[in-house]
Amino acid sequence: MAKETFNDWIQRVKEYMQTDEKLQAAGFIVEVIGDGNLNDVHRVIEQDVERKSVIVKHAPPYIKCLGPEYPLSAVRSEIEYEALCWFDEIAQGSVPKPYHKDTANHSFLMEDLRGYEVMKKQLVRGHLNLDAGRQIVRYLIRIHKHTTEKELGREKFDQLKQAFENTEMVSLTRDFIFTYPFLRDHPTNQCSPEVADCLALIYDNDELLRNASDLRSIFLEKKDCLLHGDLHTGSIMTKDQDAKMIDLEFSFVGPLGFDLGVLLANYIFSYHAHRIDMQNKNSSCTKFHDKVRHAMSDAISDYFGDAELRLPSDDLTSLGREVVGFAGCELIRRIVGAAHVEDLDGNPAAEIECLKLGVNLILGYKDVNFVSAPDLMAVFGLR
Incomplete structure (x- = not known):
């Protein structure tokens, strides 16, 4: 069997990125990272020798640190993804590389800055x-x-x-x-x-x-x-x-x-x-x-x-x-x-x-x- 490329692996992650439960059921390791006030940020890791990883960032429809009684449009996730794309195109390396946007779930995949x-x-x-x-x-x-x-x-x-x-x-x-x-x-x-x-x-x-x-x-x-x-x-x-x-x-x-x-x-x-x-x-x-x-x-x-x-x-x-x-x-x-x-x-x-x-x-x-x-x-x- 041909070795799975990183892009192939990203395609697999995309199929299950809607929830942590789906990712875990598919055999991925999911780690909660970051202490941001607004969004949920998770690291998805492949259980293989290479330990491939990617970041899933999700925008709930409220300010995370304050709770659902403080609503905030989840459209900010789409704005952020588009900004990543613009920044990466104009100044390559200036931001984590954007991989995929899931508009329906207000989430996106981007490069994992391990070691940073x-x-x-x-x-x-x-x-x-x-x-x-x-x-x-x-x-x-x-x-x-x-x-x-x-x-x-x-x-x-x-x-x-x-x-x-x-x-x-x-x-x-x-x-x-x-x-x-x-x-x-x-x-x-x-x-x-x-x-x-x-x-x-x-x-x-x-x-x-x-x-x-x-x-x-x-x-x-x-x-x-x-x-x-x-x-x-x-x-x-x-x-x-x-x-x-x-x-x-x-x-x-x-x-x-x-x-x-x-x-x-x-x-x-x-x-x-x-x-x-x-x-x-x-x-x-x-x-x-x-x-x-x-x-x-x-x-x-x-x-x-x-x-x-x-x-x-x-x-x-x-x-x-x-x-x-x-x-x-x-x-x-x-x-x-x-x-x-x-x-x-x-x-x-x-x-x-x-x-x-x-x-x-x-x-x-x-x-x-x-x-x-x-x-x-x-x-x-x-x-």
Whole structure:
């Protein structure tokens, strides 16, 4: 008998992927993996010497971490699969390879990233491969550049916008990044007691609240290119110098600066967490926070270096302002909003540093008139 190829094996998995029970009855091993808030993620393994494996991702019609009383359209599964296909075609290797979509069951099959680890977990324990960080930014540059109206033409770009309208997920981002964190006493907001003493910096500052509202409008109205839509360091997996983006269910056509702004904010969490932890311990070990600062400088240099070659001066200035403003909103929402970050657990001093920086970025984003890496690093307080 001819040896079964991986593609043949995928065809067999497709026949039984509707439920774990069907997969197990067909002789596959099924492992529950991931701790995501929205979706079910399982690894399917063949019981053979090669131990072939694939990931099944399923979107229930509600927010998984909250339960059925919090409905959420399962169409997000189709959006994510289509985003994987676009990203893989434009920047091969940037995401797990998509294999098959089961629209009826809101599930899809994709490459199993065995041996890879979530970047967030690496950062928390003080590990960062700078080459992997640069690779993610190179992928972003490629995807953003090749999904603009200029690149695609009006008709195809209009089709792209329609395909990735992604109304419910965009609304979640609108609410949980740009709206709820800026409403005093909103029931979804939460923060440490130390941060609670600083909340007047947000809620007693009319200019900041106006600027946050303006950034929300930019997020909702600008249609520049296809975005990942939720590019924090928990949405990146790395193995040595290789990196891939995961969790593309928030993908939509939006403002060019959003992905980079979110990514830089999440580097900032790690930077201040390790800097303050080192100060508290009076550590003489290698300064990991300096490595994170290096990663941020690389990201800004690479992204803006490419943008400078193709964007008019005014558009370049707008991009710089958006990156700064969106980073500020991400910083604040992770400190006072519903979803916090592991980097800052038990480190209120770092939380307050990030909160104050977020406030300053939102207040000052309209004044940004430069896009060099040193200048933007200075805006972030990281010369």
